[in-house]
Amino acid sequence: MAKTTKNDIDGHVDRLTIPFEHLRRKDVALVGGKNASLGEMIGTLAAEGISVPPGFATTSQAYWQFVKYNGIQDKIASLIAEWQSGRARLDYTGHSIRDLFLRGRWPSGIADEIKRGYRDMEAQLGVEGLSVAVRSSATAEDLPDASFAGQQESYLNISGVDKLLHACKSCYASLFTDRALGYRQAKGFDHLRIALSIGVQRMVRSDTSGSGIMFSIDTESGFDKIVLINASWGLGENIVQGNVNPDEYRVFKPLLHDDSFEPIIEKKRGDKSTKLIYGNGDSATRNVPASKAEQAAFTLSDREILQLSRWACTIEKHYGCPMDIEWAKDGLTNELFLVQARPETVHSNRDMCGEFKTYEVTNKGRVLTSGLSIGDAAVSGQLCLIEGKHDLDKFVTGSVLVAKVTDPDWVPLMKRAVAIVTDQGGRTSHAAIVSRELGLPAIVGTGDATYTLHSGQNVTVSCAEGEHGFVYEGKSKIVTRTLDISSLPPVNTKIMINLANPGAASRWWRLPVDGIGLARMEFVISNAIRIHPMALVHYERLKDVKAKNEIAKLTSGYGHKPDYFVEQLSRGFAALCSTVYPKPAILRLSDFKTNEYSDLIGGSEFEPKEENPMLGFRGASRYYSPHYRDGFALECRAIKRLREKMGFTNAIVMVPFCRTVHEANEVLKVMAENGLVRGEKGLQVYVMCEIPSNVILAAQFARHFDGFSIGSNDLTQLTLGVDRDSAELGDLFDEQDEAVKWMIDRVIRVAHENGCKVGICGQAPSDHPEFAAFLVNSGIDSISVSPDSYVPVRNAMAGVQSRK
Template sequence: TGLKEFIEKTLENLDTHNIRDLSRKGKAIRKKIVSTPFSDLLKLSIISAYHELERRLEIKNPYVAVRSSATAEDLPGASFAGQQDTYLNIRGENELLKAVKQCFASLFTDRAISYREDKGFDHFKVSLSVGVQKMGRSDLGSAGVAFTIDPDTGFDKVVVINGSYGLGEYIVQGKVIPDEFTVFKPTRGIIEKKLGYKKIKLVRGKKGNKEVRVPEKDFHRFCLTDEQVQILTEYAMRIEKHYKQPMDIEWVLDGETKKIYIVQARPETVHSVSNKNVLREYVLKEKGKLLLTGTAIGSKIGAGKVRVLMSAKQIHKFQRGDVLVTDMTDPDWEPIMKIASAIITNKGGRTSHAAIVSRELGVPCVIGTGKATDVLKTGQSVTVDCSKGKGRVYEGILKYVIKHRDITKLPRTKTKVFVNIGEPEKAFSVARLPVDGVGLAREEFIITSHVGYHPLYLIKTGQQEKYVQALATGIGKIAAAFYPRPVIVRLSDFKTDEYANLKGGKEFEPKEDNPMIGWRGASRYYDESFAAAFELECKALKVVRERMGLKNVIVMVPFCRTPEEGKRVLEKMKEFGLDRKKGWKFYVMAEIPSNVILAKEFAKIFDGFSIGSNDLTQLILGIDRNSEKLIKLFDERNEAVKKAISELISTAHKYRRKVGICGQAPSDYPDFCKFLVKEGIDSISVNPDVAIKTILLVHKFERGFRK
């Protein structure tokens, strides 16, 4: 047919950085492939197979899906394998033959050509077959994607499922934000469910596919039941086991048969080819004015000048290093996406085109901002930060650093090193650190960021389930990330002024002169005016353990003034379903002098202690730690504080109770860390950014004491 020679000649002297040249040549090749007739033998084979499908289905001219299946075995880490075209609701011989040709032509999209040229791969070494399947009725059901790995962090203990009503194309195009389900593989527990925004869907029409509105009753419903999510998870895990690598899987829920079908599976190539032993962390070193937020894709930071483009016809205006700002992307945008320093879109979810491509390219991307093209102006300098779990766009070019850490060379320590964590969004990334668990998981961040309302206000307005669900999801995500390592979850420790600042909180909170030593921690949980709110916390913890199957959670009671108070809190928890007989363990914060003085009595009630060095220091020394006048006197290394810590460790060990510390002091002051190791503390919990430094420090001191 002369096709190969035509393609070779067309691609001679191609400059992939010249977007117009690339676009013109790519278009010419695709047009030539589609216009070149099939051989009689191939044409007859395709038509015969279609008639065989007719006979099997007992349907005249059945609707089919025509899918590309590319192989690139000799191209290591070829991220774009599997990104060729698919054609849905194809019917009849002529339509089928045309769709098959278009699939072959999609080997030469601008993006595919550019990728192979840049990597030095032979265009004729990539093979492509076309699969023809009976068309599943997802227009009457739903469709989506399942990853057997978290696509943004590479965390491999979850299956992440996206789905929406109708054909899956609208998810990729970013026209709908799909529902998202995160399932923990070891227990099969659904640890997170996010309701998408899916008011429209693509369905089969008489003349091709058409857009229709989703019935209002379905807006606020998930497109899959929990049972269907579990079935899909099992399928995904079996496929991953078969291929022995993380997979990216397309699925369909047929609205007629109510069955789930797997229609395509390909290797996940972003994280599966990355070096698991080297941690790369992007850290913002400056603060700036926050302009926009959205969903973060990846965990990098990028900065540059904004280029607002509303159509792919404008891509010739784009310069290398610009920040692409647009409504949403499709394959026509790909030539400039790879030269962008960052990408920001108004629309789209985690499996939209912009998300998929930026993830593969390693370009930081914030999607679904809703208003990027209105807020940002061409020429404006911005920094795009995806390093903290949520996507943020700041004004100006802010300084950032990239830290590389080889975790294979780290020593093991007898003293356990834990991390403190509050943001569930960061858990999957932080869990890659070679730490022994979580020494302090704070509920306050989850309540502030994911609920925002006072729990008693939600009870009053009948929305208490919202509180339980948000808390369970946040705790569950952290517990799953570190499983089976222990995760110590501190019960809510807001002070009265902080509770009052939550929406609807003022009517439920007294005004106190000194909230720091006021109605907080344990004293709230058994108080009749707060017990109903505490019950919601206990319900959330029950969901984490019993429904999600995460038995690595240890509950910690903060600010417990007396052993009698400790007993009352434990009785209340038992009443609300958290019973030691069911395997629960309970720790107490040691942050009040009475916790040290009466350590023996507390050891008889609780399973372990965690020293809160900040509160313990201020209460032993009688210092308001927020006072600028007294800041120089506030020091955890004061002899009185060290003596108290030493006494607590000694008493706790006498009664076979574990003792840890959660605070910045061990990482800020090496001499304080040395003191803790010498005293035989069981664990030191620090912020993630200093975890590796602390491991090395602890190892150095342990080795010194052995000598």
Template structure:
């Protein structure tokens, strides 16, 4: 379109591709590649041109800079001058050297053509570096050189180009190349000149085509904030987060968004007006802070683009995007290979676990599923990094590439601001150290030299604890794990933790606990949302008002958050079955939810009271159960995760089963429709005695050993005085289980178990296999060990069967 290929110093982005990387650097080559290969897919990229590395080399040659640069680098290598001084002197060389006339002429002509294309005299552009060693699969050079935004007019463009050349020798860039083993003079710099997207009037951010924390490759993570994207990249704000499930993106009728998290987004970067600066920071409005930056349709469009870009490159990608506030259009600004999770070995699963239970003193977003301990080293600015003590926990407001040398010496990192795609998060992943970002107040609450523990091993939320806590680190090899006839499944409560276990060779989730989502994420009693206006507890009313900001319909808050929590769990094992147990709080536990006391009776023995199935059809909770049903329906039919199976807990009588199924149908969850299966927990003796009849109403059974043992042996499961008598391996329990399995199989129904017993007692797991159990659901940390043991048991039984047949 402009800048001919015969030009020595400039090339149109539309005329280059990855083969031109030595000429135009990684960033420009990638932009050109996408423009050529993905334009027909509808992916929009702002037009522009590249200034070739020949321009950089000729600039050095004409101005006799190479020998001077070598002199300062040698002095640095011999410790005759500091890094700071060497960088400053080299940058000064560039800033005082004019661009050669031939280079100026080509840049001027190319910029004039870009102006004509956009029908303006002074098109506003971004001027970005594109180094020949930048954005390669094995080296994350992103952010090592400077970018200049909202540059307009040829004079300012030429000045920004010289500044770009100088930024090749920032302190951080010199340090990074030294660490990576790149020759400073072999790395040449190209520059990209690209039309600005007016995201200062809308939003922008970063997305990954892989979950950057767990490496789960079926998830696309999108982060963003209001204004220009530098705030997200640099970690200046806590952005919004969206997660999209890739395998369902090609079905237009579905909306596979499994998570939407509102960030605080306290400020935004916009165009500066009537100042010497191109951009400036302003505070966001209360409405902006309470609003998500993207509509669902825009989230899905970006996710589809990320999927296409990943497919084209054949590897996970790190992508910058922007929305134009003038036109409402979305654009891709750049794409580079993801450099951390994509290089991790798939055959090893590292896990960390705290051995003590404590209340965190601070929380934020977790980065890197690890734990670290140490003393706080509070650093306010990069000028103070020489005060850092090796092995300490770096605590600061935010980081940028200048901080890399000190970050390498830290045991862990804590920041006030930033999201999962900010600089601190990206570098900590590369370095393999845990970070808790976006705490908002770490620099205020943590004291210099205070001993702390930071845990990123408990899901999406990172926790900071006072003191040095004991923890355990383990590595599990996932290679050579034998297959078993018995299906091995997982017990999962936390949606945030579900993605941590995607690598495990299991057959789905046998128990997803809905009550964890309600208690830890939603926090509000469903009926307090249904009857908010009638709520008498004013304190609870204020809390609910604050928590549900952004939701006009308070019931929608419950449905939306519950659906997202279930969806994350279901996505982690799709298309394997995920059995979601409907809420099974006791009345005292329901009462502890915000606004709950007004709606719950006081019971002497909640364990045997108004719980499980009895609530679902009762006028006292029926409206709350309807919200649970809406969430399940949304997950299965709107998001598209139809691997979700419903499970009904504590169903005492056949009449109760019939009433629950009727209520499900009233809420448009008809058993058998759209492949919907409904299981029942086997935890009361009547479930065993009437197994044949329950089989006519449900598609399968899941044994809850705790309640079944309690009711068969007549022992309060919470009684310390009777703890020595409570044993799931008692003969009476085993006979119950054998009888259930036999009857269910005669009726064509499957039986699984989701209690703790198989994890705790290997001999009990062996018994279950011998009894013919179809599936065993385990805590994730014991799944591999128990699976190996079950494989041995199955092999022994097979050998015995062969011997019997031979006889």
């Protein structure tokens, strides 16, 4: 990084301090990336409604004057040369250089300028003894290819000119923390040609409210249509340092332009066990326990989540790249502010086209602990538990690092790990940020890793199963596949994908699919909701005390318990719909069997015992039955909320296991009673074609539905009379049997004659490319396959087209 020149700073060359409003992002060489960005937002985005606290920055010219005035340039050079040659340790070098700054004296001109800037702020805001944040902004940080996150220090709740000058000197010294020296060395920056600017900014009273970090991109998958927000009570340092497990919110950007929509696709409450507040006496800040009420509540309201998300979109559009943004809420005025914005540096620099890898973990041992997954890889290795900084030298290279929390001093050690597991932290914690930058799988916020794990254990760390990461006992089998989407052949038949897990859906966003052909409601219910819907509707009459207590815990914060089901289901479906929006996403209504429904919390009190659940009380027959009608109403409410409140009008409803035309009428009538009227507001309703009667009476079913989706597994089972789960009859279960193919060919023809679309969502096209060829030749409109089968199926279909 070149030293500041007159051209670089465009007329500000002799200035020692500059108010933020006079700075722009071109002034990085003058005031560093952080302060230049603050000036850019204040000067150009205030008209867009974005609020940034006022302040001023010292310039690189002030830094060089301080270095020259104290005669420490040559001493710094000598100390660094000794370290680089191996004659001195890093910790000795860092300490010695920092001591040079801390023992230095302020040139009167710089000190006077800082005092004047501070007093001008006091006068402008009408506050004597104004509390400010003092932050470091190096001229080589917040660059598109190097974040320098956490390398220099920040000082909060600084009041009075004497404390301000001391904090500013400490900022200068922090340019040479051990971690900053190591980071610059690894990135190839010249330590002697980088200056440090200091940002002095009015404190936002987030100590009485909350603060956090947000990204205008999904931090794990790189999905560019998501805003990710982390939030916790108090000042924001705890989130950055990973000292708390914060709330997490995800918002879908393309629907934010319409104020009538609330596209919050995920709200996850963290425990937020501590909060950083203003200190007393000699301490500027202190950590205190959060109250139980604070831990049980969300930090932000829905309105505030949406406001921050819109700000993130505005900033991203202005800067032209994904952004990493810090925010704070003033508890005295209830105002939201942005206090930092920098380019996101991990996914922004990745090739989003071409090849990407997927990981599958099999032969899993028991789950030892779990938390938030960082990245999407999996790795096996031996654990090495590090209790604290005093144990850093005990780490074994090539091990899985287990720690309570990490900070920038741990980076050299983290580079030697194969994976990282921490007790605390969210997706924006230090451990998460560094793991992404290093390309390591990590699991953060486990809560108990350092308690349940021990050094020497063989484990598998899996981040390949969605938003939750798992540490499995023993070394599992890990299958790595490479999908190359850079030169896929064109096909005429649409290819969709089958998805079930909302937490893993975004990993497939780069596949050029034509939509989601099957999204299973029962996966969302069993994994995210876990409660039988009728147990929520009739909570007061439950006899099972244990189930009642579990439901009370899961639904805490919901005054009306059925709202828990509606909100969780709609958000789970929204996560799926968002990955393909505005392309269609076909959402299948619940299709549990009675034995599966019984396994849900509270379910045993509402389900009959059946000899053959596969052919029993399932699918469409439940929706109009008095035994489940109230539960189905919640499913309808969730889809209505998804489409009309959240804005995902690409959602198509699909009715499973509809045995008769009479049932079709009954289901559509009940749906209409619950606000889902086929044809209104663009709502389409499909039917699963999985029973011979759906084929035999296809023309009549076509009058009631907009499309058919062939479920080849059940259709094969019922056409051939073979239990697909029977080991004895395994050889007879064949989706390519001539009788099954006749059924499929017929329903395609009849559906098209009646103006209906037809797709298939069974596994057969994924397993058998020749079956996909049969479907193409029959004229099917779409084939829906498992995501990892997309590339081979597409190649097979292209081959069929070339031979036609």
